[in-house]
Amino acid sequence: MTSRTLSEGLSDAISDYVSSNPVSKSNHEDASQYLPGGNTRSVLYTSPFPITFVSAKGITLTSAEGCTYLDFLNEYTAGLFGHSNEDIKRAIQGIVETGWGFGGIGQWEGRLARGICERFGIERCRFTNSGTEANLMAIAVAKVITGRKKILVFGGAYHGSLLAFPSTESQSPLNVPHEFIVAPYNDLQYIQALQQDSTATKDLAAVLVEQMQGAGGCHAASREFLQTLKTLATATGAILIFDEVMTSRLHPGGLQAYHGIKPDMTTLGKYLAGGSSFGCFGGKEEIMRVFDETRSDGGLILSHPGTFNNNIISMRAGCVALEILTDEVLEKMNALGEDLRKELNELCEKYGVQEKMWVTGVGSLMALHFGERKEGQWREYVKVKSTDLGDLFWFWMVQNGVYLARRGFVALTIGHRREHIERFLEVTEEFLKAWGHVLQ
Ligand SMILES: Cc1ncc(COP(=O)(O)O)c(C=O)c1O
Structure with missing residues (x-):
């Protein structure tokens, strides 16, 4: 030696x-x-x-x-999918032939949305260019809908380059200036105590959590902890957002399906466009309807433009990606x-x-x-x-x-x-x- x-x-x-x-x-x-x-x-x-x-x-x-x-x-x-997956490659080559960036609706975004909603049990979704943007949008929507300001997040969390919380004591100086409460991860007692603190919770707009902290070191939340967050959100009227940008690959319906805990909103990204730029936020129809410009009930309508939200390469690659990713394929990879x-x-x-x-x-x-x-x-x-x-x-x-x-x-x-x-x-x-x- x-x-x-x-x-x-x-x-x-x-x-x-x-x-x-x-x-x-x-x-x-x-x-x-x-x-x-x-x-x-x-x-x-x-x-x-x-x-x-x-x-x-x-x-x-x-x-x-x-x-x-x-x-x-x-x-x-x-x-x-590994590098240069043949099916995804062929799909992208097809797009290269037929054109990309129409400045109009393409034939793929509706199909990708359907695939994602059905897979993860989400009622409505919208696309972005990254997981960061998906989380920024989800938080912004939660604040508008609840009319509240505070966001509960956890030490060790990474929700994107403008939403990084390396520990309970520190957060990135680049973070968006929301009022964050940074709580210890997986700490049931902290959350139970918080629920009793009406001053802290009355302005709580959202709870944003990874079911396994990825960048934070692959530490998984316990089911009890996630359930306690759900109880807190329900009791206080806050919106529970599961950030599944990394974890959605860990079970066919994401970790939320694995745990059997349904959040109000879910954010997604990474592999879901077959390796092309992608982000997605979605959830209950009663929340996501704020983006429905056809609504006629006099309710709030918010604008969510974004040049590349429906970028055709990602939309098409995403449709193929979902086809490749059968439950069996996913389960085999996770077992390995x-x-x-x-x-x-x-x-x-x-x-x-x-x-x-x-x-x-x-x-x-x-x-x-x-x-x-x-x-x-x-x-x-x-x-x-x-x-x-x-x-x-x-x-x-x-x-x-x-x-x-x-x-x-x-x-x-x-x-x-x-x-x-x-x-x-x-x-x-x-x-x-x-x-x-x-x-x-
Ligand atoms: C859990 C989680 N949320 C959000 C993000 C941000 O995604 P993106 O890098 O696409 O902005 C990441 C990226 O690593 C992530 O792991």
Whole structure:
């Protein structure tokens, strides 16, 4: 076993990475002259520079250096179908032939809306260009309809680049200036106490929650917690919004169907347009009717324009995506994810490092954690998270041809098979053999 220290290992790993990826380095330096930080999507930045990819097929990515990686990130869940899925490709090629951007209604948006509403048990929906925009719209609608101002959200939540709440104590300075109450996630007692506090709840417009916090580390809410939120919303007249932008892939009807808890509104995005830009917000007809310009009952009518709301490539790709995603296909992918997570945790136990390295998640989505494990108190983990250990692992995986998010996030696709899972496990085990001593 090597006796090298963590900092020596990290320093060697960074040197190897730099010398293996000269084209990516130069691309990053060139882009940095015009894009601050060399990118236009902060989550993709990774020090000392991110890898530049030039092509992707199935579950592999090819870098500018010509290296091929097994993709375990898959566009942060939007790439659920794998790269260049043949059916989606053909659909997009068809659109390229017939034209896109009509400045008019296309033949696909109504069909996609039907598919989504039926799949997730939503009465009416509208499309946007991103999950961020979907959540912004859902909150705005909730405020208008209730005539109230406060929004209950949770520490660790990510609802988009203008709606980020890394902890109960901090939120992004870029957040939209709503009056947020940032509560602890999965804390039933907090919510029960809040419900008794009529001063806090009388102005409550909405409760916005992920049923599993994705960016926050793949921590799932308990059913009791979600049920308590539903009770709070019902008792106070607030609108319950489930952000299923990431989680809707975890069950054929989304996690809301899995838990059997129906929110007033749902937001969606990511994979649902087959990998093209997409967002969606929807819910009860009595809420969504504010966008019905044909209504004649004298009720409120709000405008929701948006140049690319019905962008034809996304609408068409979305229709095909829903056809591909049968219950069986989805369930198989999620079962494979359950296996990977279980076997990774077993490996951590085998090498006796489970208090410093472990995996959380649901189905095909998971996060590897490095730090001091505090069972049942994941908020504590955030405070003692070890970035160096996580970084060492990331460099190890990437140098061995396995690509995942720097923060340890993994998302499978419908193209992943047992052999790919075994490769992930094998490279992880090699890491544990080489570096298990720094995880003791
Ligand atoms: C739960 C959740 N909501 C919203 C968003 C924002 O979606 P988008 O990146 O499409 O704006 C994300 C993105 O990661 C997300 O995970």
